[in-house]
Amino acid sequence: xxxxxxxxxxxxxxxxxxxxxxxxxxxxxxxxxxxxxxxxxxxxxxxxxxxxxxxxxxxxxxxxxxxxxxxxxxxxxxxxxxxxxxxxxxxxxxxxxxxxxxxxxxxxxxxxxxxxxxxxxxxxxxxxxxxxxxxxxxxxxxxxxxxxxxxxxxxxxxxxxxxxxxxxxxxxxxxxxxxxxxxxxxxxxxxxxxxxxxxxxxxxxxxxxxxxxxxxxxxxxxxxxxxxxxxxxxxxxxxxxxxxxxxxxxxxxxxxxxxxxxxxxxxxxxxxxxxxxxxxxxxxxxxxxxxxxxxxxxxxxxxxxxxxxxxxxxxxxxxxxxxxxxxxxxxxxxxxxxxxxxxxxxxxxxxxxxxxxxxxxxxxxxxxxxxxxxxxxxxxxxxxxxxxxxxxxxxxxxxxxxxxxxxxxxxxxxxxxxxxxxxxxxxxxxxxxxxxxxxxxxxxxxxxxxxxxxxxxxxxxxxxxxxxxxxxxxxxxxxxxxxxxxxxxxxxxxxxxxxxxxxxxxxxxxxxx
Amino acid sequence: xxxxxxxxxxxxxxxxxxxxxxxxxxxxxxxxxxxxxxxxxxxxxxxxxxxxxxxxxx
Numbered sequence: 001x002x003x004x005x006x007x008x009x010x011x012x013x014x015x016x017x018x019x020x021x022x023x024x025x026x027x028x029x030x031x032x033x034x035x036x037x038x039x040x041x042x043x044x045x046x047x048x049x050x051x052x053x054x055x056x057x058x059x060x061x062x063x064x065x066x067x068x069x070x071x072x073x074x075x076x077x078x079x080x081x082x083x084x085x086x087x088x089x090x091x092x093x094x095x096x097x098x099x100x101x102x103x104x105x106x107x108x109x110x111x112x113x114x115x116x117x118x119x120x121x122x123x124x125x126x127x128x129x130x131x132x133x134x135x136x137x138x139x140x141x142x143x144x145x146x147x148x149x150x151x152x153x154x155x156x157x158x159x160x161x162x163x164x165x166x167x168x169x170x171x172x173x174x175x176x177x178x179x180x181x182x183x184x185x186x187x188x189x190x191x192x193x194x195x196x197x198x199x200x201x202x203x204x205x206x207x208x209x210x211x212x213x214x215x216x217x218x219x220x221x222x223x224x225x226x227x228x229x230x231x232x233x234x235x236x237x238x239x240x241x242x243x244x245x246x247x248x249x250x251x252x253x254x255x256x257x258x259x260x261x262x263x264x265x266x267x268x269x270x271x272x273x274x275x276x277x278x279x280x281x282x283x284x285x286x287x288x289x290x291x292x293x294x295x296x297x298x299x300x301x302x303x304x305x306x307x308x309x310x311x312x313x314x315x316x317x318x319x320x321x322x323x324x325x326x327x328x329x330x331x332x333x334x335x336x337x338x339x340x341x342x343x344x345x346x347x348x349x350x351x352x353x354x355x356x357x358x359x360x361x362x363x364x365x366x367x368x369x370x371x372x373x374x375x376x377x378x379x380x381x382x383x384x385x386x387x388x389x390x391x392x393x394x395x396x397x398x399x400x401x402x403x404x405x406x407x408x409x410x411x412x413x414x415x416x417x418x419x420x421x422x423x424x425x426x427x428x429x430x431x432x433x434x435x436x437x438x439x440x441x442x443x444x445x446x447x448x449x450x451x452x453x454x455x456x457x458x459x460x461x462x463x464x465x466x467x468x469x470x471x472x473x474x475x476x477x478x479x480x481x482x483x484x485x486x487x488x489x490x491x492x493x494x495x496x497x498x499x500x501x502x503x504x505x506x507x508x509x510x511x512x513x
Numbered sequence: 514x515x516x517x518x519x520x521x522x523x524x525x526x527x528x529x530x531x532x533x534x535x536x537x538x539x540x541x542x543x544x545x546x547x548x549x550x551x552x553x554x555x556x557x558x559x560x561x562x563x564x565x566x567x568x569x570x571x
Binding site: 010011012014015016017063100101102103104106107108110111113114115116117118119120121125128129133138139143144163164165176177179180181182218238241242244245246248406435436476 | 525527530531532537538550551555
C-alpha cells in the first residue's frame, strides 16, 4: 500500500467538479482511496482521517488543489494522479460555445444578450464578481455563502440603484421566466409568484403547487438574511413590487424564517397595500388567520394549499393513506426495544429542517440541533444527542465539499452511525430532487438504509424510517420513481414535510404513553 | 424604491453567465437556456486596494 499527494498551488475547481474527479479516479485499478479537493480546513480534517495530512498539506492554502491517492502499488498511484490531472484539465462541455471567457466582462462582450449572472464561487471572491455583474447591468443569482452582511447590503443597494435584482447571497433556488436557477424543480407555469428567504422552502411550496395543478409564475430568492434588521428586507420589498406589477401573477406568497420584528411590519404593511391576495409564511412563528388581503400560514404545505385555494383549485395535498400510516405505526411499535426513545432527523434541506424543528420542538420537549441556539445547540456536529435534528447543508458540513443534495455520502455515513446507536427510535429524512440534485438519490438512500438495518438487526433492533421527497413528476429524477425505490426498501414516504414531521412526532409521543 | 419602475426582468428571455459550479450551467442547458461558463480562477492578489485601483484603470 502506498500513498501519493500532489499539491497544485492556486488551481481552483468547484466542489462538484472535484467530487466527480474523485469518483472517476476511484474507479482506476489498484486505487483504494482517492480525493481531489481544495485545501480548506474541513478537507484537511478529512485527509487527516485517512492518514494523509502531511506537512505540505498542513501548509497548503484554501485556494490550493490537493490530489491524494492511496493505492496498492506505486504505479497505480502514479496512474491515478495522472488521471485526476487529466480529468481536471478537460474543458467544461459548453454546448455550441467553444470560447471560454475568463471574466464576466469577457462573457458579456461575447454575448451581449446576457442579463443574469449565476455566481457560486467561494464567498471571499463572490462580492467582487457580483458587484461587477451589477455594474454591467446584469441581474445576479448569488448562490455563494460566506459573504459579509456589510457586502450584502452594499450589493443590494447597488442592485436597487441599477434597478436590477440581486438574489442572495446564500440563495439556493429561483424560478425566473420559467427557468430554474440553482436547485430548482421542474414546476408547471402558473399564477402564484413567490418571494422567499429560503431555498428548500421555495422548492417545497413550488413542488406542492405543481401537485395542486397551480404552478408558479416567478420565484424570487432573497437570501436567508434579507429580512434581518441590518439588511432591511431590500430584496424582499423589491421582489414584492415586481410581483405586484407582474401580469402573470395573481397570488403572491412570502416565505421566510422569522424576520426581525420591524422588517416583518414593513413587509406586512407593503403587502396590505396591494390589491392581489398575499399568503405569508413566517416559519417558526405561530401567526395564522387572515388580515385584509393577507393570509398567514404556519407550514410550507399549508402555504401551498392556501395559495391554490385562492386560485380555486380543489385538488388535495399529497398525503399518506390511513392504511399505510396505521401499518407503519403498528409495525414500528411492535418491533421497538425499550432503549429506542429518540428521533434522529438528518436533513439536506435547511428550511425543511427548520420547519421540522419548529413543529416538533415543543411536542418532544427540546431537540438538539445545529440550527438551535442556547441550551439545545448541538455542540458536537458529528454526534447526535437524545432527540436531534440536523441541517447537513450548513456550512460546517459543506465547506470545501458539495452540498448533500448533490453528494449524499456524508449523510449516508451519518445514517450508518445513527444505526449503531441503540437509543434511536426513528429516522426522519428528506430527499430533495430537481435541477442540480443527485441523479438518483433514492437508490443511494435505499441502499444505505438496507445497510443501516443490517446493523440494527444484528443487534436485535428495527429501524423505522420516514422520508419526505421534495420534487415533482417532471423532475429529471422523477418523483414517482424515487418514491417507488424507497417504498421497496421498506421506507415510509410521506406526502410532504409537514406530514412526515407530524407523523414522526405522533410516533415519538406515543412511545411515552 | 416604490417610485421606481419595476425591473424589466420578467419581460426578457433569460441569458446567463455562470461563474463557479459547472453543474449550474449544465442544468441551464438542460432547460435550453443560453449560458456562457466563465473559466474562473482566483485573482493573484487579494489586496482589495490594488484590485480597486486596477479596476479604475481598466
